Amino acid sequence: MILVGLCVGIATFLLAGFGVALILTRPHQWNIIECVCVSWLLGTGTVSLLLWIGGSFLSGVGLRISVAIVCALLGGVGFGMARKTQVRFVLPMPRNMTEWLLVALITFELVNMTQFSFENALGWDGLIVWEVKARYAFLNGGVIPQMFFTSPSHISSHPEYPLFIPFSELWLYLWMGAPHQFWAKTIFPMFYCVGTILLAILSARITGRRWIGGVISVLLFFVPYLTSGAGAAVVGYVDFPLSVFYLAAIGYLVSFLKTNDFAFFRLYAATASLLPWVKREGVILFLVSAFCATIVILSRKLSWRSFAFVIPPALISISWQIYLQKMHVPSSRDFVPVTWAAFAAHHDRILPVLRVTIFEFTQFARWSLLWWLVAVAFFYLALRLRDARFFVIAVAIIAPIAAYDFTYLFSSWPDFFFHMGTSFPRLLLQVVPVACLAVALALPQDLTQPNQNS
Amino acid sequence: MQNGSERLLKTLTSLPRSKPLCVFLPQDDMDSTFAAATVVYLGWPAQFRWIVVRPGNALGQLRAVDPASCAAIIFCGMKPPDWLQPRIVFASKLSIVPMRQEIK
Numbered sequence: 373m374i375l376v377g378l379c380v381g382i383a384t385f386l387l388a389g390f391g392v393a394l395i396l397t398r399p400h401q402w403n404i405i406e407c408v409c410v411s412w413l414l415g416t417g418t419v420s421l422l423l424w425i426g427g428s429f430l431s432g433v434g435l436r437i438s439v440a441i442v443c444a445l446l447g448g449v450g451f452g453m454a455r456k457t458q459v460r461f462v463l464p465m466p467r468n469m470t471e472w473l474l475v476a477l478i479t480f481e482l483v484n485m486t487q488f489s490f491e492n493a494l495g496w497d498g499l500i501v502w503e504v505k506a507r508y509a510f511l512n513g514g515v516i517p518q519m520f521f522t523s524p525s526h527i528s529s530h531p532e533y534p535l536f537i538p539f540s541e542l543w544l545y546l547w548m549g550a551p552h553q554f555w556a557k558t559i560f561p562m563f564y565c566v567g568t569i570l571l572a573i574l575s576a577r578i579t580g581r582r583w584i585g586g587v588i589s590v591l592l593f594f595v596p597y598l599t600s601g602a603g604a605a606v607v608g609y610v611d612f613p614l615s616v617f618y619l620a621a622i623g624y625l626v627s628f629l630k631t632n633d634f635a636f637f638r639l640y641a642a643t644a645s646l647l648p649w650v651k652r653e654g655v656i657l658f659l660v661s662a663f664c665a666t667i668v669i670l671s672r673k674l675s676w677r678s679f680a681f682v683i684p685p686a687l688i689s690i691s692w693q694i695y696l697q698k699m700h701v702p703s704s705r706d707f708v709p710v711t712w713a714a715f716a717a718h719h720d721r722i723l724p725v726l727r728v729t730i731f732e733f734t735q736f737a738r739w740s741l742l743w744w745l746v747a748v749a750f751f752y753l754a755l756r757l758r759d760a761r762f763f764v765i766a767v768a769i770i771a772p773i774a775a776y777d778f779t780y781l782f783s784s785w786p787d788f789f790f791h792m793g794t795s796f797p798r799l800l801l802q803v804v805p806v807a808c809l810a811v812a813l814a815l816p817q818d819l820t821q822p823n824q825n826s
Numbered sequence: 827m828q829n830g831s832e833r834l835l836k837t838l839t840s841l842p843r844s845k846p847l848c849v850f851l852p853q854d855d856m857d858s859t860f861a862a863a864t865v866v867y868l869g870w871p872a873q874f875r876w877i878v879v880r881p882g883n884a885l886g887q888l889r890a891v892d893p894a895s896c897a898a899i900i901f902c903g904m905k906p907p908d909w910l911q912p913r914i915v916f917a918s919k920l921s922i923v924p925m926r927q928e929i930k
Contacts, residue, residue: 500863508870517871525846525866525874528859 377548378555382562384443384543388422389415391446394453396642399635401460406573409566410639413620416559417646419443420539421688423514424695431513436546467582474586481593482568486561488599489606494553498608503553504529505538510545521699531701534692536650537610557608564605567616568592571805574623575812578630578761588812595804597738603798611798614650614657617643619805621661622768625668626761626809632672640665641681648689653776653799658685660771664764671760706791707782718781721788725777728792738797746807749814757813765810769803776800827917831868837914837922838869845897845925846873850888850904853878858903861920865900872897879904898924 389411422439430438454461466472494503504526509516516538521531541556548555568589576585592598598605598612605612621644628636644661647654662682669678708714733743746769753762776799785791827833841847847869851858866874875896879887884904891899899906900922906913915921 496860496863500860500867504867507867511870519871523873525872525876528863528866 374548374550374552374555378544378558381544381547382558384440384547385415385419385540386411387415387447387450388418388443389413391443391448391450392418392642393639394450394459395446397635397638398453398457399459399633400457401462403573404461404463405569407461409570409573410620410643412562412566413617413643413646415443416540417536417649418446419543420536421649423539423542424535427509427515431515435514439543470583471586474583474590477590478568478572478586481590482561482565485564485593485599485606489557489561489564490554492604492606494557495602495604495607495609497603497610499553500528501530501533502537502608502610503541503556505531505535506541506545506556507551509538509542510551514542514546518699521696521701527702527705530704531699532696532704533652534649534654536646537608537613560606560608560612563613563616564598567605567612567619567805570616570620570623571808574619574627575809578623578626578809579812579815580630581815584812584815587815588808591811592805592808594740595742596740597797597801598804601738601797601801602794603801609798610651611801614647614654615802615805617647617650617654618657618661618768618802619809621647621657622664622764622806623809625661625665626764629668629672629760629764637665637668637674637678637681641684644681645684645688648685648692653772653802655689656775657772657802660768660775663771664767668760668764706784707779708784710782714782721781724789725780725792728789728796729773729777732796732800735797739800742804742807745811749811752814753810761813765806765813768806769810772803773800827920830916833916834865834868838865838872841872841897841924843872843897845895846875848875848877848891848896848899849902850877850879850884850899850906851902852904853880855903858919862900862902865902865920893925896925898922 386408390407392414393407393410419439422442423435426435426438453459466475493499505516505520508520516535520526520529537559540559544556544558545551571592572585572589574585575588576582579585597603603609603611621640624636624640624643628634628640640661644658644665647658647661665681666679668674733739750766753766776796780788780792780796783791838847849862849865851862862876877887877891885907888899888907888910899910901920903919905919906921906923910923913921913923
């Protein structure tokens with residue numbers, strides 16, 4: 373029964389996500405595998421938001437049934453729209469030996485990561501910060517007890533963090549009928565698979581070459597931190613799922629620049645909207661992506677209505693803050709308030725923080741050759757491809773890292789080096805898939821070639 | 827620890843819920859902090875008081891605890907003094923001492 377519940381839970385994510393994707397984007401033609409990936413991202417976001425909102429009014433079976441009905445309705449509307457607008461779903465097959473080999477390698481890597489995930493227990497944050505909320509909500513009929521938010525016992529569980537991962541896990545628990553950690557881990561290899569496949573598809577689309585997408589996706593597996601670090605993709609941390617949303621947002625924005633197909637801009641808006649809901653740092657990633665989108669809107673002279681993309685994430689962020697106030701959640705103690713006085717008091721940290729950042733880029737054991745490749749790609753692209761695609765990807769990589777560095781000036785930890793050491797590699801992980809896009813863009817390609825069907 | 831979660835859960839649920847549980851753990855020891863956080867995770871909805879022990883001051887901080895104010899003392903990453911009995915040992919550095927006595 374547990375496996376049946378798990379399958380139903382995952383199917384509901386996909387159904388809801390498919391509906392939202394079709395309602396928002398209305399594409400003419402869609403790669404089926406890409407559609408499943410996007411449905412996973414939007415589905416987990418939608419279901420976790422529905423559980424959070426629905427939990428304000430309902431609990432227990434009522435909450436589960438209500439959310440399931442909304443998911444079914446979204447899926448039904450999505451299928452209706454697909455039929456009405458005659459969306460053509462396609463499954464592009466590999467066309468030569470190289471493409472078959474790349475598909476085989478990617479499949480092998482995905483199977484391996486799935487196996488790693490089930491062999492590893494949840495890590496510190498995976499258990500103490502994220503899964504704990506799913507478990508307590510499950511034991512309380514699908515709603516996190518108010519006592520949890522104010523309990524000094526659970527201050528290390530960061531009750532102020534958003535509920536995307538906990539409520540995605542909760543959804544599976546509700547369907548399985550038990551808070552079964554082993555099966556809840558299913559969602560992390562799913563995010564890895566979605567991230568890898570989207571990286572392949574988006575890289576192929578923005579470069580016009582399928583083999584580039586395949587090669588970049590194969591190389592992602594060789595970033596050691598993804599498989600073995602404290603914040604690895606397989607130990608229940610949210611940084612990799614956040615990086616996948618960020619990849620989708622930036623990738624679709626660049627796809628819009630390349631193709632002028634407004635469906636891609638809508639996909640950017642949909643995936644970027646969920647960034648603040650996935651993790652607190654998602655606000656920074658959203659703001660960076662919104663800056664890039666603003667440049668795109670202005671440079672392409674799009675309608676002012678395109679700026680509506682900022683409304684959903686703003687609503688999510690404001691609603692979350694109101695909810696935290698209503699629950700009397702104490703504010704985070706990791707940082708002092710950002711004021712001029714605090715900056716003046718800590719400005720002597722600027723050089724040490726930069727030194728740690730550069731040192732981190734060179735950590736072969738965590739990143740292998742990734743950041744060296746990104747540096748070479750930047751240098752090459754700056755000389756060869758000074759267009760909006762390069763600008764968007766460069767800003768999308770550099771700005772979040774600079775913003776994260778800036779936040780350590782306001783760290784309230786007695787030893788801010790220790791604070792940086794425990795969290796900075798995970799923050800860097802959030803931009804890794806987008807950094808891979810930069811490497812893809814720098815690989816040899818025929819820029820005059822029309823888009824291939826990716 | 828064989829069946830650690832089950833054994834911990836069984837012990838934690840047998841303790842009175844009217845008082846918090848005190849968790850003793852050494853300062854700046856990530857493994858002990860994780861063990862303590864796991865005990866807190868399993869102990870829900872019991873309330874816990876985190877007592878981070880400074881080097882060389884364990885006994886002083888232990889004596890400062892009013893036995894009437896907590897249901898048990900949980901030692902994570904450290905061993906309780908030999909005279910503090912009875913204790914339920916889960917691992918070499920994880921034990922629970924239900925509070926039925928004065929702390930000498």
